[in-house]
Amino acid sequence: xxxxxxxxxxxxxxxxxxxxxxxxxxxxxxxxxxxxxxxxxxxxxxxxxxxxxxxxxxxxxxxxxxxxxxxxxxxxxxxxxxxxxxxxxxxxxxxxxxxxxxxxxxxxxxxxxxxxxxx
Amino acid sequence: xxxxxxxxxxxxxxxxxxxxxxxxxxxxxxxxxxxxxxxxxxxxxxxxxxxxxxxxxxxxxxxxxxxxxxxxxxxxxxxxxxxxxxxxxxxxxxxxxxxxxxxxxxxxxxxxxxxxxxxxxxxxxxxxxxxxxxxxxxxxxxxxxxxxxxxxxxxxxxxxxxxxxxxxxxxxxxxxxxxxxxxxxxxxxxxxxxxxxxxxxxxxxxxxxxxxxxxxxxxxxxxxxxxxxxxxxxxx
Numbered sequence: 001x002x003x004x005x006x007x008x009x010x011x012x013x014x015x016x017x018x019x020x021x022x023x024x025x026x027x028x029x030x031x032x033x034x035x036x037x038x039x040x041x042x043x044x045x046x047x048x049x050x051x052x053x054x055x056x057x058x059x060x061x062x063x064x065x066x067x068x069x070x071x072x073x074x075x076x077x078x079x080x081x082x083x084x085x086x087x088x089x090x091x092x093x094x095x096x097x098x099x100x101x102x103x104x105x106x107x108x109x110x111x112x113x114x115x116x117x118x119x
Numbered sequence: 120x121x122x123x124x125x126x127x128x129x130x131x132x133x134x135x136x137x138x139x140x141x142x143x144x145x146x147x148x149x150x151x152x153x154x155x156x157x158x159x160x161x162x163x164x165x166x167x168x169x170x171x172x173x174x175x176x177x178x179x180x181x182x183x184x185x186x187x188x189x190x191x192x193x194x195x196x197x198x199x200x201x202x203x204x205x206x207x208x209x210x211x212x213x214x215x216x217x218x219x220x221x222x223x224x225x226x227x228x229x230x231x232x233x234x235x236x237x238x239x240x241x242x243x244x245x246x247x248x249x250x251x252x253x254x255x256x257x258x259x260x261x262x263x264x265x266x267x268x269x270x271x272x273x274x275x276x277x278x279x280x281x282x283x284x285x286x287x288x289x290x291x292x293x294x295x296x297x298x299x300x301x302x303x304x305x306x307x308x309x310x311x312x313x314x315x316x317x318x319x320x321x322x323x324x325x326x327x328x329x330x331x332x333x334x335x336x337x338x339x340x341x342x343x344x345x346x347x348x349x350x351x352x353x354x355x
Contacts, residue, residue, distance in 0.1 A: 002148075004146075004148050005143070005146070008143055008146060009143060012136070012139040012140075012142075012143060015139070016132050016135065016136050016139070019132060019135070020128065020129075020132055023128045023131075023132075024124075024125055024128055049146075050156075051148065052148060052149055052150070052151070052152070053148060057250070058159075058160070058171070058172035058173055059170055059171050059172065059173075059248075059249070059250060060163075060164055060170045060171075060172065061170050061248070061249075061318065065163075065164030065165070065317070068160040068161065068163075068164070068172075069152060069157055069160040069161050072152075072160055072172065074149070074152055074153065074156040075156060075159055075160070075172040075173045075176055076155060076156050076159070076176065078173045079173050079176040079177050079181065082173065082177060082252075082254060083177075083184065083185075083188050085254075086188055086191075086192060086254050086337075087188065087191060090191055090192055090194075090195035091195075093195055093196075093199055093344050094195055094198060094199060094202075096348070097198070097199040097202045097203055097347070097348070098202065100202075100203065100206070100348075100351060101202055101203075101205075101206070104206050
């Protein structure tokens with residue numbers, strides 16, 4: 001098992017675990033935690049895809065710019081994941097704010113008590 | 120009912136897991152960089168002067184996306200403030216009923232907060248040289264803010280100061296982008312300032328400047344989000 005496949009397997013497992021938690025729990029806070037776990041899994045998978053075995057991080061301090069093409073890993077997924085982490089944080093903050101409003105509204109965090117949109 | 124629902128969830132996730140397994144089993148890692156990554160690897164040093172290729176992609180090559188990302192964060196902070204505004208505790212009542220934080224935390228916060236803020240500034244100023252940058256540095260600044268809130272739960276930061284830092288740095292970010300469109304190659308081009316010696320602090324044109332602005336903006340947005348959460352009434 002290489003590092004890449006370990007990271008990929010971990011990431012996929014985290015996505016499944018997070019979705020399972022978000023879909024089976026009735027408590028809103030636990031659902032939010034499930035979503036953040038799935039989010040972390042997606043980020044791990046994305047970073048792992050950019051890895052090329054035997055190469056270094058895309059920072060040219062010890063690598064001469066001329067040989068960068070042979071020695072660095074793919075920087076694009078890393079830039080993408082940086083964006084994804086920030087947006088994930090924003091989404092989590094919004095979910096928590098709405099959870100707080102729901103709690104203030106009906107004094108409960110159990111999702112099965114909110115049936116207004118159910119048909 | 121509950122059992123049936125959980126069975127459906129397990130079946131769906133098993134299907135998704137099978138899809139993931141196919142991806143995992145059929146995954147062949149790249150042996151060399153793909154075309155876009157190869158372009159960044161070969162041209163970043165000459166075109167932007169930044170050591171950190173990821174920073175060059177985020178701030179210069181895909182600068183417009185980063186502006187959009189900062190806008191999304193701004194929207195999030197605004198919506199969190201709006202959603203929580205109705206249940207904001209009256210002045211002086213915030214932190215009421217919470218146990219006092221204790222001498223250790225208060226003194227520790229007084230010692231650590233300036234160092235945390237300094238470290239955050241270090242991380243975003245050196246974003247073009249080392250792993251780090253505006254978003255990471257901004258998150259570190261906000262961790263200083265949350266330590267202050269923990270040490271003194273009744274404390275209120277000045278909303279005016281936070282929103283002023285946020286709007287000034289956001290405006291300056293856009294102005295730098297427009298200057299790049301007029302004087303250099305395009306919107307948010309970093310070549311409006313000299314590229315400098317490769318690897319020194321004052322290099323990579325406008326990247327350190329833009330990252331400092333992003334860091335301040337992100338730090339202010341995170342702090343205002345944390346403060347919105349902290350100022351809510353305790354649901355007793």
